[in-house]
Amino acid sequence: MKYFLSLLFVFSFTGPVLAQNEKPKLVVGIVVDQMRYDYLTRFYDKYGDGGFKRMMNEGFNCKNNHFNYVPTYTGPGHASIYTGTTPKYHGIISNNWYDKETKKTVYCAGDDSVIAVGTDSELERMSPHRMKTTTFADENRLFTQSKGKTIGISIKDRGAILPAGHSANAAYWFRGKTEGYFVSSSYYMESLPKWVNKFNKSKVASSYLKPWNTLYDISTYTESGEDLNAFEGGFKGKETATFPYDLKTLSKLNGNFDILKATPYGNSIVADFAIEALKAEQLGKDNITDVLTVSFSSTDYVGHNFGVNSKEIEDTYIRLDKDLKRFFEALDAQVGVGEYTVFLTADHGAVDVPSYLKTLKIPAGYLNKTERKQQFNAFLMKTYGTIDVVENTSNNQIFLNKEKLKELDLDLNDVQNTIVNEQITYPHISKAYTATTMSSVNFTDGIEALLQKGFNQKRSGDIILVHDPAYISYGKTGSTHGSGLNYDTHVPLLFFGKGIHKGKTLKKTEVTDIAPTISALLGISFPNFAIGKPLEFVLE
Structure with missing residues (x-):
């Protein structure tokens, strides 16, 4: 009740309606793939003032935010964040699962009824058809009579498709291999827009096939383990998983442009593309709220390869912080300071490499x-x-x-x-x-x-x-996820921008609370099977 009394309403013959100028012109949902909560605190002193710290200092920090189901994988995570419900209802029970009707394994975003757009590959036939419920972006499209745009962007197809929902104008993901392009599917469009083709032809991806070294002197990376250790995977063609990495040379043995996915430059490409989408699609340029979903997936690839205690993961987050800064600056310029709302969370966390934990006598191992x-x-x-x-x-x-x-x-x-x-x-x-x-x-x-x-x-x-805790089915190097333990469930939840209160809390929140909170902020219907609750203390 307190929340509703604090909102500015205008009245018409239809009853109380949230004033258009009180709504954000753009809602931006950011998911950082495999981001543990403690990456906010562990690397805090290495972050600048314009990225993670801007959200923490100017917005609201839910410090005790958790996933409320198992399994904690990418597909279910993205679906749950935006639908406000769990696999029990939205149906995305894993990234891939055994289908009891067809007797085959299916992919959460796979759809043989559509074709790829922007590539000839048969592997990019994707849509959200296996997700059974609506997202808050869907509800915004319904509320605005489809006048509010929705666009999803990610390195991963599922990271772009599931958050944007069923009614999105577009979802774009990165096709690596020998192409290095952002692509889509016929579910959304018959051909790529001119601005996407222009971006692809600009060879932005090629510009990131360059040496990857630590942004700062490696000796200052005191929040992570030794660079040379037995707990990291690395890349084919390089004997040790140590800095620096010559990505152009290594790309030949590591999937060509696919190598960028497992480096911080994959996040940079996503930021580049998202900024271009802001401009080209004129997002947030009128009083009808648009939705932009952005998933930074390279953090997950780096974590799987090198582990949560690696110099590589630390450098990836330091660089992501800078990408967030320039993304927020683009939002300031294109939409206007105080005219947009952003939330940032993760689709799951990750376990420390069990072989590393064992050296510290912490119970852990491999199945x-x-x-x-x-x-x-x-x-x-x-x-x-x-x-x-x-x-x-x-x-x-x-x-x-x-x-x-x-x-x-x-x-x-x-x-x-x-x-x-x-x-x-x-x-075990x-x-x-x-x-x-x-x-x-x-x-x-x-x-x-x-x-x-x-x-x-x-x-x-x-x-x-x-x-058992920290027992995984995985290789002896790198990290993974999927359990209901705190290292997988405890993830960041930051809000900032229009309509957001400044503060922090240690009250337990759940990822299914995000979609109802954004829905309440916009004055729209909750996603149709949302089980979460609006976080009143987050909203002004």
């Missing part, structure tokens, strides 16, 4: 899936006389073959429970639950509640597994 599969198959043969009762194992889930169960006259619930009782005895599995439990028991806290919010009855498996 031996080969041994586990052999043991499980032996159990299935002994118990059921066949391994065919299991149809697929992926994303820490086991999918049962319903036809085989009927053929063998087996009860589904009995098989689910029997497998749970078997799996829980395996090394801490919990196991059946789909029946997820569908019938109401969990309110703990990992069980997170699993339940990530469980989609039509798309998820029959058995859900949880591993």
Whole structure:
């Protein structure tokens, strides 16, 4: 009630309506892929005043912001932030998942009914059709009778497509390989706009195939580990994962332009393109609110390759801070200071490299899936006389073959429970639950509640597994994510700009609160299955 009384309303025969000049002309949603919350505090002294610090000093900092479901992956993360709900409802249960109807693995943004635009590649046939709910950008399009534009931009297709929603004017993502272009699909358009073609032909991507060295003297990077260590992956063609990296030379063995994705220059290209989109699309130039979603994905590639404690990750965030500064300055110039609203968060965090944690005697390690599969198959043969009762194992889930169960006259619930009782005895599995439990028991806290919010009855498996903290299925170098533990769930949430209160809080907030908060700011309907709540203390 306090929030609504504090807003300026004008009245007409239709009742109270938020005055147009009280709304931001542009809402910018920024997702930094794989950004742990402590990157704000760890690298704070290395940041300038115009990027992360500007948001913290001029806006509102939610310091205890978390994902409220498992799994914490890129596709579900981007969908949840913008829909205000979780995989249980929006249906993006992973980046890829086993489809129980087609008996095939599907990709969260893949769509064979569309064609790529801007490239001949069959790999860029993308749309948001697998996302079942609306985003706040969709609701803004509905509210403004499609007069408010929505554009999504990212290195990753899913990072551009899912946030922009179903009704977006455009989504653009980076096609690496030998092309180095931003592309789209026929879901949005028949051909790329002139300004996108001009950007692609300008060879901006080529300009970033240059040496990557630390921005500042490497000896000052005291917030990260030694440059030479045993915990980092690196690039093909270079013996050690140490600075500097000659990207032009290394690109030949590392996917040509794809190498840029795993460097801070991938973020720079996204910033370049987003600034060009601001100008060319005239975003925020009238009183009808537009939405621009920008996902900086290179942080994720760098984290996977080098780990969260690397010099490379520190340099990537120092450089991202500078890219944010020039992006905000472009917003000031194009839209106007105080005329736009920005939020910044992440789609998930990441675990410290387990092999590094082990050197510090912190419990951590790697899962031996080969041994586990052999043991499980032996159990299935002994118990059921066949391994065919299991149809697929992926994303820490086991999918049962319903036809085989009927053929063998087996009860589904009995098989689910029997497998749970078997799996829980395996090394480094801490919990196991059946789909029946997820569908019938109401969990309110703990990992069980997170699993339940990530469980989609039509798309998820029959058995859900949880591993011990910091035990991952991954290589011995680099970091990954996906769990419901704090290193994966605790991510930044910063707001600043029009309608945003200046302050900070340690109250727990959840990523599903973001979309309702922006919807409340705009005076529009919440996304149609939003479960989050507006953060009243964030809004003026």
